[in-house]
Amino acid sequence: MSFNISLSGLNAAQKDLDVTSNNISNANTYGFKESRAEFADVYASSIFSNPKTKVGDGAVTSSVAQQFHQGAMQFTNNTFDLAINGNGFFALSSDVNSSDLVYTRAGNFKLNKDNYVVDNQGNYLKVFPVNPDGTSASAALSTAQSLQVPDSVGTPLATSKVNINLNLPAGDSGYDVTKFDPKDSSTYNNATSVTVYDSLGQSHTMTTYYVKDAAAAAPNTWAAFAFVDGQPTSIANAGAPPYTYTDAGGTSYNGYQLNFDTSGQPGTPPTVPSTITTAALGSVLTNGADANQTIDINYQNQTQYADAFTVNSIDQDGLTVGRLTGVEVGADGLVRASYSNGTTEPLGRVTMVRFANEQGLSQAGNTDWKASTESGDPLAGEAGTGTFGNIRSGALESSNVDLTQELVDLISAQRNFQANSRAIDVANTLQQNILQIR
Known part of the structure; x- marks a missing residue:
């Protein structure tokens, strides 16, 4: 009996050594979770045995x-x-569209050749789909999809509106509007430009010229003309009678009028609406883009003060095709891609999963776990909500192995092994003594 008891002790000590050695060997493995060997005594009895004199039968893992x-x-x-x-x-997941999931704490991800985010084994990181504003469309595990980072935004957006906020100098001298020539700076007062885009994402330069009308009955009257890529563009709602510009070929193009009152504010009523619209740009867009594109020029708080010509702001709503310049992951798991055209696009929200009994998870290797009947079903959610932790980008979770404690455990397991070996040696000596009795 003592042999079996000591042998069970040897097996338990060996298991303890194995577990400790495995912990030590993975001390530098990202996302690794240490293990602990837990033992119980073996005690077998029957109704015919005396529990007061019964000796245990050893240890078991x-x-x-x-x-x-x-x-x-x-x-x-x-x-x-x-x-x-x-x-x-x-x-x-092991496949892009697979629903067979594994779970990990190791977050050393990278892009594969198809721009999917994967781990070292090629498993695909799952994210929840999101709306264009970054809010979650769903937080159900069944809707999770593999995270892919596109290298371009996709369809460009044609400019439909230009917003301008400027001050025209009240002290400027007036000019003869009929002699306006965009190639001669002595025929106009000021000009400003903005880059606009056609339906194919091609960039164009839209320039607006301002001429203070010396012949106008009201002293605070300005003529304005719009050009795209140096070509005149007629204004569709310029009002009547509009200012006109005639090119060298004899074609006339409508400009528009800006008038101000004695306080430097737009006249009441203004000669033309605060938003004026160009005619179709087909004559300018010769690259196959939408020939019917028009642009609204929206004046916001324009003034005529005794100050220098100042463009306080000018912007437009078009976009060219963007190329990927960076990706960031927020603490809430939201993945956003930044592009060269100044836009950001939400790609998804990193899927988080927890279990009622983490210790019931089945190890799958490569610091991965799989759900089991003991762990319970996976419960999905978003980072930073409920009991889920936050996600830190640009960081990795190291192994939680405490090397100092493991070395102490190693010594303890070694001593236990030696003690059980000694018990076997003593039992063997006693049996030898008994066999030698004559």
């Missing part, structure tokens, strides 16, 4: 329990290095 406490943060310069500060797991 009852569980190798994973310890899911937080590991230290290691900061990096890689946006796709993600760490969870708190509870939760990342969800991964």
Whole structure:
């Protein structure tokens, strides 16, 4: 009996050594969670035995329990290095559209050849779909999709509106509007330009020229003319009678009038609306873009003060095709891509998963776990909500192994192994003595 008892002790000590050695070997493995060997005594009895004199039958390994406490943060310069500060797991799939998921705390992700975010084994990181404003469209695990980072925004957006906020100098001298020539700066007072885009994303320069009308009955009257890529563009709602510009070929183009009162504010009523619209730009757009494109020029708080010509703001709503310039992941898991055209696009929200019993998860290797009947079903959610932790981009969670404690455990397991070996040796000596009795 003593042989079996000591042998069970040897097996338990060996299991303890194995678990401790595995912890030590993974001390530098990202997302690794240490294990702890847990033992129980073996006690067998029957109704015919005396419990007061019954001796136990040794030790047995009852569980190798994973310890899911937080590991230290290691900061990096890689946006796709993600760490969870708190509870939760990342969800991964082996195929782009697979619903067979594994779960991990190791966030050392990267882009594959198709611009999908994957781990070192090629598993795809799952995210929840989001609306254009970044709000979550769904937080159900069944709707999670693989995260892909596109390298362009896609369809360009033609300019439909230009907003201008400016001051025209009240002290400027007037000119003869009929002699206006955009190539001769002595025939106009000021000009301002803005880049606009056609339906194909091609950029064009829209220039607006301002001429103070010396012949106008009201002293605070200005003529304005719009040009795109140096070609005159007629104004569709210029009012009557409009100012006109005639090119060298004899074609006339409508300009428009800006009038101000004695306080430097737009006249009441203004000669033309605060928003004026160009005619179709077909004669300018020769690259196959939409020939019916028009642009609204919207004047916002224009003034005529005794100050220099000042453009307080000028912007437009068109976009060219953008190229990827960067990706950022927020603490709430929202992934945003930035593009060269100045736009940002939400790509998804990193899927977070938790379990009622983390220690019931089945190890799948490569610091991955799978759900089991003991762990319970995966509960999905968003980072920073409920009991889910936050996500830190540019950081990795190190192993939670405490090397000092592991070395102490190693010594303790070694002593236990030696003690059980000694017990076997003593039992063997006693049996030898008995066999030698004559």
